[in-house]
Amino acid sequence: MKGPALLLAGILFFSLLDANSKLLSGHYAVGQVIALRFAVLVPLFLVARALRPGFGGPLGTRRPGLHALRVAAMMVSAASFFLGFRHLPLAEGYLVFFTAPLITLALSALVLKEAVPRAAWLWCLLGFAGVVLAVAPRLGGGGGPLAGYLAVMTGTLAFSVTQTVNRRLRAEPGLVGVVLWPGLVGLLVFGPLALRDWVPPPPADLLRLGLNGLLAGGAVVLAAAAYRHADAARLGPYGFAALPVSVALDIALWDVWPDPATLAGGAVVVFACLMSERARRTAAAPLAVPPRREPAAALRRIPEG
Structure with a gap:
């Protein structure tokens, strides 16, 4: 249970990162909040690497283009x-x-050329229908909710691109x-925006802005550790624990x-997401081949001792 426990953490x-960012969003612009997140996260990583040489893996890569695409998607997502x-x-x-697994499934078929069973596509359609069922009553007035849904959907698409690149x-x-x-890229991108829209935070807010870096770093490390102890098929259903956690935070805060x-x-x-993943795994599983049984006469010819 180490993998699921790490993923749940x-x-x-x-x-908590999203809740803290939401609390800060009423007072500070996107550039300031995200730039300060990276301003804490990067030094912490460098300190960890200095204390433990080699921490985090090698600095170089043979596929810089894919890394650049992933970084860009992560900036858009954040x-x-x-x-x-x-x-x-x-x-x-x-x-x-939560439609991210469905979008990632589509990207795996279109980009990675992986075979996706028809049943998985049907479950994808049902999953998006569930989103429409939930958000349709709020779209009539447009305004803030519509902008919010569009922003989160953009972030979900970017996250799905990140997941697809991770597989490559x-x-x-x-x-x-x-x-x-x-x-480092986040500091270059959001740093100038932070300087342009800077609002001097009181000490309590400065601590909360810095807390985002700790939460973001902890979340990434815990998720990465979880996938070292268990595969995606086992961990996938645990991802939906974010829904009750988010409901509890909405109520409490x-x-x-x-x-x-x-x-x-x-x-x-x-x-729909669970059934889509089940259909994909079922289609990918090799057919079980029963062990060949030796004729009784052959068994009798096996010498003893």
Whole structure:
């Protein structure tokens, strides 16, 4: 159970990161919040590497193009989720995010040329129908909710690209490509935005802005460790633990309770994702070949001793 336990801890860190960012989003711009996250995360990583030489894996890579694509997708994902959760309760944002396995499945077929069974596609359609079921009642007025859904969907697409690239780079283990290089690029991208929109934070807010770096680093390390102890097929269902965690944070921090449409849509999305993954694994599993039985006469000819 070490793999699932590590993943659940990582999910808790990710959920706390999103909740803390949502609390900060009413006072600070996206550049300042994300730049300070990386300003904490990168030095922590470098200190860990100095104390333990080689920590995080090698600095070089033979596939810089894929790493650049992953870093770009991570930048889009970070900014999009921050902007989306500014307008949405956490549970509603996570409901849209739960379509990531379905989008990743489509990308694996289109980009990686992997065979996807027809049943998996049908479950994908059902999963997106669940999202429509949950968000449709709120789209009539447009405004903030619509912008929030579009931002979270953009972040989900970018996250799915990241996951697809991770599969291509699975032969290159280590945290350098998912912590150090994205952190340095994040400082270059969001640093100027932070300077442009800088709001001097009081000490309490400065601590919370720095806490984002600790939460982001802890979440990445825990998730990476989880996948070293268990495969994706086993860990996949545990990812949906983020939904009850996000509901609990919505209630505790903002006194926002999920409505029936969100609960119904969430149930449909989770069920569709689980069934889609099951259909994919079933199609990929080799047919069981029963062991060949030797004729009784042949067994009698085997010498004893």
